[in-house]
Amino acid sequence: MALVVAKFGGTSVASPERIQNVAKRLISIKQQGNDVVAVVSAMGKTTDELVGLAAALNEHPSPREMDMLLSTGEQVSMSLLAMAINARGYRAASFTGWQAGIITDDRNGVAKIVEVNAQRVRDKLAAGAICVVAGFQGISESKEITTLGRGGSDTTAVALAWGLNADVCEIYSDVDGVYSADPRVAPRARKLEQVSYDDMLELASAGAGVLQSRAVELARKFHVVIHSRSSFTDAPGTLIKEADPSMEQAVITGIAHDTSEVKITIRDLDDTPGIASQVFSALAGNNVNVDMIIQNTSEDGHTDISFTFPKGDLDRAQDAVRRLIPKIGARDYVLNENIAKVSIVGTGMKSTPGVSARAFGALAENKVNILMISTSPIRLSVVIDADQVDLAVRCLHTTFGLDSDSVYEEKALSAEELAAKAAKGR
Ligand code: ADP
Ligand code: ASP
């Protein structure tokens, strides 16, 4: 008998019919003689709708109240799923994050799991129930409800798989695994059989939303093997695990894109020691999560600095920059909200020269202008105009020989759901 942790994302529990399907799948895992712990996200677009409701009432809601609000989404799906399982004659018990013993630090909205005390879940499993845990939420040591950042149910699943010493951690979503690029952007993307933790972490951090990067980080730390697969088919998905010789030795594993950041350029600031430190200390002090940075060559003792950061940090960034400008002798700043980051990821890059040259060549051929560049040993990222993101992903995918012979086929999503996904990615 194995212990299976199975996580279902928002699309997988978006309607009563889909919750029925999840219930059937869990019961079938149970009938095969396994213990089952499900982790669920909020139904469909619930979390976005709750964010919208909050914004209608308060431009800057407190992080504590946001967590009180957002944590309700997962509680709706957990109880409905337990009821659906009961209706089929099986025992089930739902748990909020705190009931399942998900203990976090106290940073509302971006809390980190520090401990898992899942004894209550174990007891219910021993009594024969299918356990259903609300994803994305926990409780701090001061007994405040916290959330784990968008997409955080993935992290709940990995943490529970570790805390319960599960045999399998399955993450079900609306794609049947991890592809060499988002298949909705690059229809010739290939499903990968296995991906190493290192490659997956770079892909997820660079915007491949199929898994939350924190979940991959946790999985790597505690050696939890993740099976990313579809809730709409039985096809085997992608295993995310320690690198091993059986993994395909391609130079590039995949291409990720991210349209969730914006760019600010501070113009004509003094080029003297200590100025960059002032700029980035002020941004850090205002909780702005800076990603890429580029500084121009200096002319007459003045230079420009550009940096990117998440759209959600824009108010705080502008506030910091406005206050900084007179202090650092800068002329003004320019905001560009229409940017995208495209990243090429692969452990094989380490030992293969010429990857940047090929990537820049392909982008130039397709008239994609590069605004910024950054690298890590296994990643090359460029910032480009957001309108060219699909073109850039596809041409890089082709250039690095990743194209599959077949075209990706949608399995179950409605036209409305696909449109919502496309809008979210923009
Ligand atoms: P869930 O709601 O189940 O957590 P998400 O929407 O968070 O699902 O993640 C699945 C989505 O990730 C897919 O719909 C797909 O468009 C997107 N995606 C981005 N990059 C990739 C990739 N490399 N492989 C597969 N899916 C990807
Ligand atoms: N419901 C949360 C979100 O939409 C968490 C999750 O789905 O993983 O981000």
Ligand code: MG
């Ligand atoms: Mg997700």
